[in-house]
Amino acid sequence: MTNTKPTVAVLGLGMMGAALTGALLRNGNTTTVWNRSAAKAEPLVAEGANFAQDVSDAVKSSEVIVVCVSTYGVVKDLLEPVASEIRGRVVVNLTSGTPEEARGMSAWAVQAGIRYLDGAIMGVPQMIGLPETLIFYGGPSDLFAEQEALLKVLGGEAVHLGEDAGVAMIYDLALLNLLWSSLTGYLQAQALVSTTGAPAEAFLPFAKIWMEQVVMPSIPESAGEVDAGSYVTDVSSLDVNKAAIKHLVDTCRELGVDDGMPVAVQKLIDKRVSQGHGNHSLASLFEALRQN
Ligand SMILES: NC(=O)c1ccc[n+]([C@@H]2O[C@H](COP(=O)([O-])OP(=O)(O)OC[C@H]3O[C@@H](n4cnc5c(N)ncnc54)[C@H](OP(=O)(O)O)[C@@H]3O)[C@@H](O)[C@H]2O)c1
Structure with missing residues (x-):
């Protein structure tokens, strides 16, 4: 039987990128992986991922490109040289940054003819692929609807917040603020009691x-x-x-x-x-x- 699930490239195999790849492989998506340090691809290739020598090799046969690296600057450095190759294709960027960085990346992608969603993962790598895991998205609503089934493979609570590509980062930082301030509030209380x-x-x-x-x-x-x-x-x-x-x-x-x-x-x-x-x-x- 033909595999009708979208083919996916994952760029970035840090702790989070490796977890995203694992969820895609378990779901049966044909997944090609690339990482700057190639050794991190080895366990994923053993699980069934295709190994790519470089970014161009990774994206050439993939309908959807998931990017999860350290900064938006790195995302741009990786995608810019292959912009013409991924024209018309879908990029889901799950790298953390600021709303303005997300908007800038989206504007660049639109100009390059790339269909772009910006996401924020509200959990740790161990939570990837669970039905309750929350991932926020911003970008075109029709693109989100088209990719929703795939996005739910990464985190079952895939929430589209709006057309603004920066909105996921705003919610991400708002919830991180809630974590940092409430946890520090507890620790301050503990410091007094101690x-x-x-x-x-x-x-x-x-x-x-x-x-x-x-x-x-x-x-x-x-x-x-x-x-x-x-x-x-x-x-x-x-x-x-x-x-x-x-x-x-x-x-x-x-x-x-x-x-x-x-x-x-x-x-x-x-x-x-x-x-x-x-x-x-x-x-x-x-x-x-x-x-x-
Ligand atoms: N871990 C979490 O709990 C978590 C939760 C939510 C969101 N996130 C976000 O997910 C993103 C990745 O996090 P992570 O935990 O996977 O981090 P990580 O384990 O430190 O991995 C960072 C990734 O970025 C790559 N990278 C860094 N600089 C690069 C460069 N100049 N060129 C090419 N690749 C480069 C690394 O490649 P090398 O392997 O070659 O160094 C690696 O694949 C971050 O934006 C983070 O904020 C993480």
């Missing part, structure tokens, strides 16, 4: 209760306030939080714990209070955050 001599394990149950009972419910509440543009509160005003966060900043200094994060939040609270919004909720910090 001055009492308590191990992290002892503090963990309280951190969990606080997250579940207070922090998590405050996110949908805040989303509602942000969308309504209304920050009336009967819970806790910025005036109250202004006093409380000063206690935190002072205590960090007294205990010799880094005060960088609390001071950053204190500045936002002070900014809103000085603008006359002391009776607003914490969610009104959104207004301070969205203008640099």
Whole structure:
């Protein structure tokens, strides 16, 4: 029986590119691989991938070209010399960068007649190919619809966010921001508690209760306030939080714990209070955050 699944080239066989290739091979796609350091192709060739000597060799018989390397600059360096060879074909770029880099790459691809989707993988290599794995895409909606079945092989939650090629990177960075700030918030809390001599394990149950009972419910509440543009509160005003966060900043200094994060939040609270919004909720910090 003829294999009707699209033929794919994967450029870049780092941790992520190797995982993407593995998922494609398990799905039965004829997959050709290329990597700057050729040795990384060996285990994938053993699993059934075709080995390409160079980028031109990799793309010549592939309908879809998946690129996953370290930077957009590398993506451009790899694709530019083969632009005429891949004219009319599909490039799915899963390399991380900024929205402007994604838009620049898309503009270049459009000019070269290449059909381009920009994606952001919201997970680690071990999650590639799972039905619940989220991958964001930006670019032409008809191209996404045409390639959706293939994209779901890489991550079952393949979400098209819009025509703007930069949109996937915005969502990617937004979620990374959520990870970095919330995890650092936990670690800051742990640093304070560790001055009492308590191990992290002892503090963990309280951190969990606080997250579940207070922090998590405050996110949908805040989303509602942000969308309504209304920050009336009967819970806790910025005036109250202004006093409380000063206690935190002072205590960090007294205990010799880094005060960088609390001071950053204190500045936002002070900014809103000085603008006359002391009776607003914490969610009104959104207004301070969205203008640099
Ligand atoms: N790993 C993750 O958990 C994860 C999650 C989401 C998104 N991503 C994104 O996926 C992309 C790849 O990540 P990774 O984890 O696979 O990184 P990695 O293991 O460090 O692999 C980097 C890849 O880029 C290639 N490369 C770097 N510079 C190059 C150059 N000048 N010319 C040609 N190839 C070059 C490397 O080739 P060599 O093997 O020859 O060095 C390798 O294939 C990144 O943009 C990353 O942000 C990764």
